[in-house]
Amino acid sequence: MNDNRNNLTGEVLAYEAIHGAGGAVVHLDPAASGAGDKEYDEDDVEYFAGERNVLDAEEETEAITESTPKASGGPALWEPTTGQDSVNSEAAPKPVGMYPHARRVGDLLYLSGVGPRQPGTNAIPGGPISDEHGKPLNYDIKAQTQAVVDNITRILEEAGGSIEDxxxxxxxxxxxxxxxxxxxxxxxxxxxxxxxxxxxxxIRALPTPIAVEMKVIAKAPKSN
Structure with a gap:
């Protein structure tokens, strides 16, 4: 046989002439010296199974859209979600997920975690803790902490309150x-x-390359 098949031995068990040709019943045994010890349909075949969940990914992309630009060295930014009790401020940095800056429940305001990123530019006062490749950088924790307090103040003022709350x-x-x-x-x-x-x-890390974040509960200002 050819180089891609087994070497075969065997015997003819029956033969009959059929319209100028012939038909035979044979018994074949692969020889030990076969090139590949394969059956006729066992050649290696490359095949492509396709990418999985392609349609699901497209549906998710259409259902949820992220805003840009990305936070420096971190995930994409989102527009804060809105709702009847939500409080959002253009003077505060955009969230890194689907949530509001704060939510009012009864006489209380619950703020989402607040970091030092600056609104608009996403700059980090005092510098990020690492570069885009994860290499540690020197940074100023005092500048970052002050920026967190400033962002908290902006969100509370948007709700009609102050840092005193x-x-x-x-x-x-x-x-x-x-x-x-x-x-x-x-x-x-x-x-x-x-x-x-x-x-x-x-904690081990935060979503953006910052060193400090604060979660705040405050008094909600009385409604008019």
Missing amino acids: VLDVTSFLVDMDRDFSGYNEVWANTLGKVGPTRTTLA
């Missing part, structure tokens, strides 16, 4: 050992004078 803060630091002292100093000069309760947690 803050009741409770949960802070997140990506490097507690390095940054707690500087963060604490800015706190003492700003929110510390207001007197909210506070919890400070160490």
Whole structure:
């Protein structure tokens, strides 16, 4: 046989002439010296199974659209979601997901996590903690913390309140050992004078290359 097939041996079991040709019944055995030890239909075949979930991906793209530009070194930015109780401010940085800047529930305002990014430019005061390749950079935790407080103030003012309305803060630091002292100093000069309760947690990372974020609960201003 050819180089791509087995070498075969066997015997003719029956033969009969048919219209100038012939038909035979044969018994074949592959020889041990066969080139590939394959049956006739066992040649290697390349095939393409296609990409999975293509239609699902297109539907999701049509249903949910992200805004641009992306946060420096982070995910795409979104327009804040709107609703009857939502509070959003053009003076605050855009969210990195589908949520509002704040939501009013009864006599309270619940703010989404607030970082130091600047509205419009997405610049990070004090510099990002890493570059676009993840390489660590030097940064100023005091400048970042002050920018967080400023963004909180803008959101509260959009709701008709002020920084004086803050009741409770949960802070997140990506490097507690390095940054707690500087963060604490800015706190003492700003929110510390207001007197909210506070919890400070160490975490591994935040969605954008920032060192600090705060989650705030505040008194909601009385409706007119």
